[in-house]
Amino acid sequence: MPELPEVEVIRRDLDREVAGKKIKAVEATGLRSIRRHKSKKAFISAVEGHTIKSVTRRGKYIVMRLDGDTALVAHLGMSGRLLRAKNAKVPSPKHLHVVFTFSDNSQLRFVDPRTFGEMFVTSYLEIEDEVTELAHLGVDPLDEAMSWETFGRLITSRHTKLKTLLMDQKFVAGIGNIYSDEILFAAGLRWDRTADSLSAEEIRRLSRAIIETLNEAVKYRGSSLADEQYVDLFGQPGGFQDRHQVYDREGKSCPRCYRTLVRARYSNRSTFFCEACQI
DNA sequence: ACGCCCGCCTGTAAGC
């Protein structure tokens, strides 16, 4: 769920809301959410008393830089939420696992029903040595401008389905099931096309579709689906779901050619596409 | 290198 656009929306709000604030107290109830640490105590002492300097993002990871050259890293997994509260009196939602209270008494809360998400503290300067997942991430499509020629060389070196490749965090960072379908529709390419079969023109279309789709999604503050968990830092849902062309639209008509959109099962996952517009 | 399945989780909804 939270994919690059949703994580980016949260990052921007976090940078505005919590950067510069000092963490006065930390409460950790869900041990699974801080599973990289040996104990609750180890996590709390690494954070307490520190100030959040800035908030950046790498793929789906949120990196809160702390003073003392450490970083508080968050990955929301499938159902993780970061929520701001004015103070401790604001009622706690279900599945609240970690609470940071700042010196102005406002709070940052980590809520996660399915507990696939996590938070941990690591060295900021050696973050890539200590966190292999971050070191292995591919290019961030919103972060670094990559020429479509470079992108093309990377694509044609792989003999795998486009959908697999787009969702491979080591290839490009931040794309999940929703946006891979939207990107492939925008590019007019089938999910099961083999990467090394793409023409130069198709590579150009795909690289443009990645950037445009993700930028549009950020502009509309991400996607919140009916059964989905995503809300922003203030508890507000996104608006991009109303602009989805294919995702979760099986049986509805293609916005381009009006043919019925179909769903395929692939690796136990749903893929939505138009059989006419995507080749 | 790639495809594919599993395990980790809970909430929701469809099916019997």
Added chain:
DNA sequence: TGCTTACAGGCGGGCG
């Protein structure tokens, strides 16, 4: 109505 099953999907790991 009430139980069971499927599904949602990010990600690492394992196996063929």
